Structure formats: structure tokens, C-alpha cells
Amino acid sequence: MAHRDYSMLGADAKRAVETGLAAAEWYHTDIPRKQMKDLMRRDDGPAIRDTIILFGSMVALAGIGIALWPSIWSLPFWLAYGVLYGSAMDSRWHECSHGTAFKTRWMNDVIYQIASFCMVRNPHAWRWSHTRHHTDTIIVGRDPEIAIMRPPEFARLIANFFGLVDAWNGWIRMLYNATGRVHPEEASYIPEAEQHKVIRVARIWVVIYASVIALAFAMGSILPLMVIGLPRLYGAWHHVMTGLLQHGGLADNVIDHRLNSRTVYMNPISRFIYWNMNYHVEHHMFPMVPYHRLPELHEAVKHDLPLPNSSIAQAFAEMWPALRRQLKNEDFFLKRDLPATAKPYREDFHHAALGTAAE
Amino acid sequence: MPWIDACATDDIETEDLIRFDHDGRTFAIYRSPDDEFFCTDGLCTHEQVHLADGLVMDYEIECPKHNATFDYRTGEAKRAPACVNLNTYPVRTEGGRVLIEV
Numbered sequence: 001m002a003h004r005d006y007s008m009l010g011a012d013a014k015r016a017v018e019t020g021l022a023a024a025e026w027y028h029t030d031i032p033r034k035q036m037k038d039l040m041r042r043d044d045g046p047a048i049r050d051t052i053i054l055f056g057s058m059v060a061l062a063g064i065g066i067a068l069w070p071s072i073w074s075l076p077f078w079l080a081y082g083v084l085y086g087s088a089m090d091s092r093w094h095e096c097s098h099g100t101a102f103k104t105r106w107m108n109d110v111i112y113q114i115a116s117f118c119m120v121r122n123p124h125a126w127r128w129s130h131t132r133h134h135t136d137t138i139i140v141g142r143d144p145e146i147a148i149m150r151p152p153e154f155a156r157l158i159a160n161f162f163g164l165v166d167a168w169n170g171w172i173r174m175l176y177n178a179t180g181r182v183h184p185e186e187a188s189y190i191p192e193a194e195q196h197k198v199i200r201v202a203r204i205w206v207v208i209y210a211s212v213i214a215l216a217f218a219m220g221s222i223l224p225l226m227v228i229g230l231p232r233l234y235g236a237w238h239h240v241m242t243g244l245l246q247h248g249g250l251a252d253n254v255i256d257h258r259l260n261s262r263t264v265y266m267n268p269i270s271r272f273i274y275w276n277m278n279y280h281v282e283h284h285m286f287p288m289v290p291y292h293r294l295p296e297l298h299e300a301v302k303h304d305l306p307l308p309n310s311s312i313a314q315a316f317a318e319m320w321p322a323l324r325r326q327l328k329n330e331d332f333f334l335k336r337d338l339p340a341t342a343k344p345y346r347e348d349f350h351h352a353a354l355g356t357a358a359e
Numbered sequence: 360m361p362w363i364d365a366c367a368t369d370d371i372e373t374e375d376l377i378r379f380d381h382d383g384r385t386f387a388i389y390r391s392p393d394d395e396f397f398c399t400d401g402l403c404t405h406e407q408v409h410l411a412d413g414l415v416m417d418y419e420i421e422c423p424k425h426n427a428t429f430d431y432r433t434g435e436a437k438r439a440p441a442c443v444n445l446n447t448y449p450v451r452t453e454g455g456r457v458l459i460e461v
Contacts (some may be wrong), residue, residue, distance in 0.1 A: 023406055037375065040414045099426045099438065103416075131425045131440045135406060191442055288414055288423050 004140045004252075004330060006149050008188045013141030016253070022142050023135055027256040027346070028285055029304040039289045039297050042103035046292040047095075050272070051111060054092070058084050062227050069223055078226060082235025083273065086163060089118035090239035091275035091291075097123075097130050100290040101275075117205060120170030120232055122177060124197040128190045134287055138252045138260045144189065148248045150330040152323045157244065163236035170232075171209075177202035242266075242274045245315045249322030251333045256345060257284040258338065263298065263308040264315045281305050304343060306336035362451070362458045368396070369455070376420060376431075378411035381461065386448065387411055388457060389431045391418060396450045397431050398459045404436065404443035 005012040016022040031039075061081035068074035095101040096112035116123035129144040136142035148157065159165050176183065182195045190198065208228070215224045222230070242264075251259040261281045266274065277283060279294040282301060289297050302308070309315035318334065325332045338344065365379045371390040378401055379386045385401035387410045403410055403422040412423040419437060421428045427441030434445035449460040 036412075037414065042414075042416065099421075099428075105438075127439060131405075134425060193442060194439070286423075288421065288426060 002331060004150055006140060006146060008141065008144060008185045010141055016136070016139050016142045021136070021139050021253055021255065024255045026137075026285075027258065027343075029301040029343075031286075031300055035300065036286070039286070039293050039300070041293075042100065042290060043292070044103045044107065046290075047101040047107070047111075050275070051092075053272075054084060054088055065226065066223065069226075070221075078231075079234065082231040083238050084235065085118050085231035086233065086235025087238035087240075087242075088273045088275075089115040090243070091273065091277055093119050093121060093126070094130070094277065095275050095291050097127050098287055100288065116201075117208070118232065120167050120174065122170075122174065122198050122201055124194055124201060125173075125177075125182075125186050125190060128194070129186075132189045134284065137257065137284055138247050138250075138254075140252055144185070146252075147243055147246070148323065150252070151327045154323075154327075157240075161237045161240045163233040163240075167232045167236065174202045174205050174209075178206045238270070238273055241312065242270065242278065245309070245312070245319060246277070246280045249319040249326070249334045251335065257281050258305055258342075259335070259345060262315060262319075262336075263305065264312060265308050265310055266312055270312065303339060303341040306338055306342075360460045362460050365398075365457045365459050367455055368452055368457055371396070371457070374415050374417075376411055376413075376415055378409055379459070384461070385409065386459065386461065387420065387431070388450070388459065389415060389420065391432075396452060396457050398448040398450045398461075399429070399431050399434055399445040403427055403441060404445060405441045 007013065058081055061077045061084070065074045065077040065081060068077065092101070092111050093115035096108045096115060099105065099108050101111065102108045113123055116126065133143050133145040138146060140146070156165050173183065177199050180199055182190065182198055186198065187195065212224045212228045216222055245262055245264055247260055247262065250262060254260055258281055261284050263281045264278045266278045271278060276291040276294040279298045282289070282294055282297045285301070286297060309318060322332065322334050363381055365381070365386075365388055366377060371377050371388060373390055373394060374392045376387050376389040379388050387399050387401045389397040389399070391397065399410070399420075401409055401411065403424065405422065405425060405427050408422055408424040410420050410422055414421045414423070415431070418430055418432055419428045420431045422441065425440050426438070427436065428438040429436055429441060429445050431445070432447070434447040436442055436444050451458050
């Protein structure tokens with residue numbers, strides 16, 4: 001059984017480069033160019049509509065929460081506000097980092113900055129980490145965004161439902177960057193010319209957080225932190241729930257997104273919060289397609305993809321036992337069946353990984 | 360430098376591009392919204408992905424892998440993760456053909 005080294009500077013990182021797993025050419029389902037061009041086409045309308053709904057809801061919910069504070073009756077409003085702050089902002093961060101949410105670039109950039117702040121992800125550092133995630137999806141030692149490492153650390157996964165690891169790490173890294181330093185792991189994927197931007201944003205955020213904390217002290221109340229900062233913790237659960245399903249329990253070190261990514265049918269509210277990233281195989285195969293066209297992309301390629309999970313609960317029922325088995329056997333993973341209409345997996349290409357698939 | 364007959368003008372839709380391989384090199388040939396033709400290197404300067412699978416919007420080409428964008432008239436990198444400009448090449452049309460000087 002191989003022990004995995006997830007460091008960007010470790011032995012697996014070196015091996016991925018040497019064996020050609022890094023920056024490899026990935027499998028894509030064939031789609032006619034004309035159809036693909038249509039699917040990739042940008043549009044401001046859907047994201048403007050969704051952003052008005054999102055920010056309007058946040059203002060209303062936080063306003064009611066403040067009005068009812070400190071009554072227990074404010075709690076449901078804070079919980080709903082928290083999900084929009086600590087989870088919906090995750091998908092906005094993601095889509096805007098691709099530049100696909102809006103047609104107009106400045107709109108993408110503004111929402112990207114706001115969402116990055118809410119999620120405590122430095123917008124410059126994480127732009128580059130997500131670029132690497134798309135180049136080397138779930139390649140050990142290369143992908144800095146592997147949410148579930150093997151063997152899985154269940155305490156960490158569960159703590160993250162309350163943001164306790166990721167948000168804490170984000171704030172620690174913010175303070176680190178604000179001192180004028182970029183971590184060596186960050187430096188492995190952020191070009192030198194971009195690194196000063198990481199530091200500048202971290203310093204701006206420190207000023208914002210210091211102001212909110214100062215206001216909380218002045219008021220003698222945590223109320224300001226209920227609006228800014230704490231929702232990253234008490235509202236994180238939804239983005240962690242959906243995020244773990246993206247790749248959890250599936251293959252690593254393969255170059256076919258059908259093997260390492262999961263598409264899950266979800267309810268409309270979760271899809272609004274998640275901005276359709278439940279179509280995750282499709283997103284990784286064709287990251288240029290905006291979130292609002294992913295259902296159409298799904299229809300166009302589903303003949304070539306494993307059957308989607310039917311719900312969040314059904315996907316967890318599939319994933320969680322697989323993670324438990326990975327505690328004892330790091331090499332265990334779920335190999336999902338393809339429909340008869342699909343092009344088969346390249347068994348020769350993925351021999352090392354596929355040799356230990358679940359039966 | 361020699362002029363190379365690359366394709367017919369009708370081979371490229373308006374506001375689109377095609378891939379053109381020649382002499383071991385790969386190029387991207389564009390047709391702008393105003394029916395002008397341009398030519399750049401065919402691979403993104405970020406991670407060597409073929410731009411021909413990308414999206415042309417006005418005068419920009421967006422890489423299909425990481426959404427880096429370039430102005431295909433000048434080759435200028437406009438959006439990260441691309442930091443290095445594309446090389447551009449002269450183009451002319453003649454008798455319904457697109458010729459590039461490479």
C-alpha cells in the first residue's frame with residue numbers, strides 16, 4: 001500500500017512530474033465545435049439576477065437578525081444568512097475565478113473579491129491554486145485543493161463543516177501574508193510577479209477584520225462579528241457538504257475526470273447556493289462553460305459519463321463507506337461504471353490506479 | 360519569410376478561430392467580428408493548451424483550460440494565469456484564401 005505525500009514540494013509531487021501525470025492531456029467527451037461555442041457563450045443576465053437575489057437575501061436576513069438580536073428568534077435568520085455568506089460565496093468565488101459567471105469582466109472581478117473575503121481565501125493565491133487544481137485534478141503532490149486526503153482525517157472533515165480548519169488556516173495565512181511573506185508552498189504555484197498582490201490583499205483584510213473587532217469591543221457585543229467573520233464558520237456546512245462530494249472516495253492520479261469527479265443531482269435550493277457545481281465532471285471537462293449552461297452541457301455529454309448520483313444523501317451513502325475503507329487501505333477507491341454508450345476508460349493509461357478499484 | 364496558404368476564408372466562422380499546423384508548429388487563425396483575419400501561436404503561453412478549442416469574444420481569445428485571455432490582434436496577455444504574450448504573425452487574404460507569414 002502506497003503512502004501518499006500531499007506536499008507540493010514532496011516525493012509524490014516530484015514523481016508526478018517525472019511520470020508525466022503533471023500537466024497531462026486529459027480525456028474529453030467529443031462535442032461538435034458549434035455546440036461547444038454556444039455552450040461557452042457568456043451572458044450577464046443569469047448572474048446579475050442571482051447576485052441580486054443573493055445580496056438582497058443577505059441584507060434582509062442580516063437586518064432581521066440584527067433587529068431581533070439577542071433574542072433566540074434571531075437564530076434562524078442568522079443560520080440562513082450564514083449559509084449565504086459561508087457557502088454560497090464559495091461557489092461565487094469559484095465561478096468568478098474562472099471568469100465565467102458574468103460576461104462583463106469587472107463584474108466577475110468585483111464578486112470574486114467579495115466572495116474571496118467572505119471565504120477567507122486570498123484572491124490571488126487561490127486563483128493560482130485553483131488553476132493548478134484544474135491542471136492536475138487530484139494528482140497527489142500537485143493539486144493543492146484535495147479536500148479529502150488518504151487516509152481520510154474524519155475529525156478534520158467534520159470540523160470543517162463548521163469552518164474550523166479551513167477558515168482558521170485562512171486567517172492564519174492572512175496574518176502570515178500580511179507580514180510581507182508568501183509561504184514556500186504558495187510560491188510553488190504563484191508566479192513571482194503576482195506575489196506582491198497576495199500580500200497587499202492580506203493587509204487590506206487585516207484592516208477590515210481589525211475594524212470589525214474594534215467595533216465589537218466598542219459595542220460590547222459580538223453582533224458585528226455575526227455579520228462579518230463568524231458566518232464563515234456557522235454557515236460553512238453547505239459548501240463542505242457539497243464540496244466533499246466533488247471528488248471524495250474516487251480515484252486519484254488519473255487523467256480522466258470521469259474517474260475522479262462526481263456529478264450529483266440536487267435540489268434547486270442547493271443548486272442555487274452551489275451554482276450548479278453539482279455537474280462536476282462536466283465542469284472539469286469543460287471549465288469554460290458558465291454555471292447556468294451546465295445542465296445543458298450535462299444533457300449533451302451524459303451518454304459518455306458514469307450515471308450521476310441521484311441525490312446528496314445517496315452520494316454520501318456511496319462516499320462515506322469508501323472513505324472509511326480508505327482508513328485501512330489508502331489505495332481503495334470507487335470505480336464508477338460507464339454506460340454502454342460511453343468510450344471506455346483507458347485501462348492501460350490508468351493501470352497503476354485502477355488496479356485497486358472497488359468491485 | 361514565406362507566405363503560407365493556410366485555409367479558405369470560409370473555413371473560419373465570424374468571431375471564431377481554427378488551428379493550423381505547419382512545419383512542426385501550430386498556429387491559431389482568427390476571424391474577427393468585423394471579418395478581419397489574424398494569426399497567433401496556437402498554444403496558450405501558460406500551459407501549452409491548444410487555443411483552437413477556446414472561445415473568441417470580440418478581439419480576445421480565451422484559453423479552454425484555465426480561461427487565460429489574450430488580445431489576438433497584438434498577442435497581449437489580458438487575464439491570468441497567462442503572463443506571457445502570444446507571438447503574432449502577419450495575415451493577408453487573396454482570392455478567398457488566408458495566407459500567413461511565418
